[in-house]
Amino acid sequence: MPVRPERSFFEQDATVVAQELIGKMLFRKTASGTASYIITEVEAYMGEEDQASHARFGKTTRNAIMYAGGGHVYVYLIYGMYWMLNIVTGRVNDPQAVLIRGVTGYEGPGKVGRLLSIDKSFYGEDLVKSSRLWLAHSNHQTAFVQTPRVGIDYAGEFWKSKPWRYLMVQPPQNF
């Protein structure tokens, strides 16, 4: 029986939630059934001071849900074609989030959005309660490595160099 993380899990800092998400199950229920995936790659965005974050200019129409507290879903359309799936973390008015960049077999945030049929209707979805998108603890490998975040050249060296991308360590194929 999958156990869903509760509110307090999402209320931690994005860097903490991000590493905890590696190896967790992500469930997506549609008309054709419920599919599950293992999260393999994420990135943390740490608040208004983080110059890589969408919250760096303060609250706007697009990022307002980032201020609503941990457990909500923040989705946005990038380049007119890819829906990015983010999980809001931290407390109310502390706009942190974790971008889901990969699940088993699908590397890249655009592919994750497409695979899970994510669209604007998921903006604000509550992962603590949702019946179409939720997380669950698992027994899968949780070892990870860290690297700088991808695609944030606009953020400046200081924030660009933060090792806030987390990748599951691949188990050896042979030995």
Place this chain on the structure above:
DNA sequence: AGCAAGATCGGT
């Protein structure tokens, strides 16, 4: 009202 840029991806 107009415009530049974007937490990407796939094909040259």
Place this chain on the structure above:
DNA sequence: CCGATCTTGCTG
């Protein structure tokens, strides 16, 4: 390396 494709946020 470049185009696709469209929403957002800033400027005027």
